[in-house]
Amino acid sequence: MLSNSKLFSGQLEATIHRAFLRGANLRRWLCQQDCPQVVRDCKTLFEKIYHAKPDDDLHIAEIWHTQNEQVGPAVPTPDELRPLVSAKHVQLRARYRAHKVIYARRTAHHGNSLVLFYPGGQTKMQPAPGSIEHIYSDPVDGGVRFAVRRFLPIQVNGPDPYTQWDDFPAKLWSSDQSTELEAVEVDSVRAHFACYPLSEDQIVVLDLCKVSWISLWYILGFNMFMADMIFIYCQTLYHHQ
Amino acid sequence: MSSPRVLARLRQVIQGTILPTWATSPRPKFGSADAGTPKADDWRSIISIHLPITLISLYGLGSSLKDDPAFHEILDHTMQLVCAVLVACKRITTPRRISKYRSYMQSYISRLTTIYPGLEYQSIHHLAFHIYDSLKLFGPVHSWWCFPFERLIGLLQRLPQNHKSGKFL
Numbered sequence: 001m002l003s004n005s006k007l008f009s010g011q012l013e014a015t016i017h018r019a020f021l022r023g024a025n026l027r028r029w030l031c032q033q034d035c036p037q038v039v040r041d042c043k044t045l046f047e048k049i050y051h052a053k054p055d056d057d058l059h060i061a062e063i064w065h066t067q068n069e070q071v072g073p074a075v076p077t078p079d080e081l082r083p084l085v086s087a088k089h090v091q092l093r094a095r096y097r098a099h100k101v102i103y104a105r106r107t108a109h110h111g112n113s114l115v116l117f118y119p120g121g122q123t124k125m126q127p128a129p130g131s132i133e134h135i136y137s138d139p140v141d142g143g144v145r146f147a148v149r150r151f152l153p154i155q156v157n158g159p160d161p162y163t164q165w166d167d168f169p170a171k172l173w174s175s176d177q178s179t180e181l182e183a184v185e186v187d188s189v190r191a192h193f194a195c196y197p198l199s200e201d202q203i204v205v206l207d208l209c210k211v212s213w214i215s216l217w218y219i220l221g222f223n224m225f226m227a228d229m230i231f232i233y234c235q236t237l238y239h240h241q
Numbered sequence: 242m243s244s245p246r247v248l249a250r251l252r253q254v255i256q257g258t259i260l261p262t263w264a265t266s267p268r269p270k271f272g273s274a275d276a277g278t279p280k281a282d283d284w285r286s287i288i289s290i291h292l293p294i295t296l297i298s299l300y301g302l303g304s305s306l307k308d309d310p311a312f313h314e315i316l317d318h319t320m321q322l323v324c325a326v327l328v329a330c331k332r333i334t335t336p337r338r339i340s341k342y343r344s345y346m347q348s349y350i351s352r353l354t355t356i357y358p359g360l361e362y363q364s365i366h367h368l369a370f371h372i373y374d375s376l377k378l379f380g381p382v383h384s385w386w387c388f389p390f391e392r393l394i395g396l397l398q399r400l401p402q403n404h405k406s407g408k409f410l
Contacts, residue, residue, distance in 0.1 A: 167324040
């Protein structure tokens with residue numbers, strides 16, 4: 001891919017290529033054990049300089065925590081988790097990454113703990129809002145599950161003003177939550193939701209799903225199909241050389 | 242719409258809304274010089290999350306201004322733009338969503354000069370209808386919007402070799 005300039009043909013591409021490689025090598029060096037500590041201390045500064053907004057830093061911090069979190073040994077099962085986990089000890093974690101999205105328990109990050117989920121995995125039902133209180137590994141099959149505390153529905157005087165527009169998926173809910181936890185499969189989670197406390201007893205729940213439930217699987221399937229096609233195409237090129 | 246009351250409530254909503262880390266939250270002092278120039282991502286968060294919540298809480302059913310037809314018309318008109326943005330930014334595009342985008346945008350733009358007398362149509366209003374064509378031709382906006390290219394431009398601008406002919410790393 002050469003530029004149109006006859007004088008500096010290829011220099012744009014070379015510049016981008018070398019800048020990318022230098023940045024990658026620097027980031028790699030900062031993560032290596034043999035990097036001097038005084039240089040590694042600059043890592044935090046680099047991340048603050050080269051990321052535009054504090055929120056980006058927060059998201060990168062969450063990704064880092066998720067990737068580097070060690071799932072510790074099993075701990076005594078918390079009392080509120082006993083109805084869901086019969087074993088005396090259970091493995092807990094603060095964060096879990098699924099489908100490129102980070103979920104966290106409420107004590108780790110409130111925003112990442114707020115999820116809309118399908119009760120019982122029934123995707124034809126209306127999703128319910130809840131907060132993830134625990135992320136645990138089921139002792140029976142080892143699968144990761146969320147222990148979610150549901151928000152309660154609310155009775156409003158008259159129609160809910162936030163449901164007036166079909167394509168703005170917001171609704172009023174009570175700020176009170178159920179006293180019991182529910183076990184929710186990771187695949188039963190629809191998406192995060194934005195939560196605005198409208199008053200002491202009311203919250204606005206805004207669905208942040210960017211795709212529909214069925215469409216998410218379509219995307220995953222389509223991406224796998226495209227990956228296969230590209231692989232086969234590359235193999236064909238290789239054999240023809 | 243730019244009244245101090247709306248702006249104050251908008252800032253309250255920005256500060257009070259709890260979001261996941263992947264969702265952009267604008268600066269709490271949005272609209273003031275201290276907050277800096279809002280980025281395109283900030284505007285997207287404002288129009289899709291914070292502004293609708295703000296306006297519905299001020300002008301929607303249940304508020305003190307719910308019976309004022311003028312304010313309710315402003316709210317409904319703004320929600321046409323909100324819904325157009327939300328529909329257009331979905332990761333999956335369907336003929337129904339494309340058609341909805343055009344309907345929302347048509348409703349929003351056709352009422353602009355009525356609700357805001359003195360406002361003139363700009364070329365950007367015409368361009369908004371071509372997004373309908375692009376959705377039909379190219380699919381979801383994430384495949385063809387300019388944000389990755391803008392980020393690359395920003396990266397190139399920060400290189401020390403910028404503005405120096407014939408130089409590269």
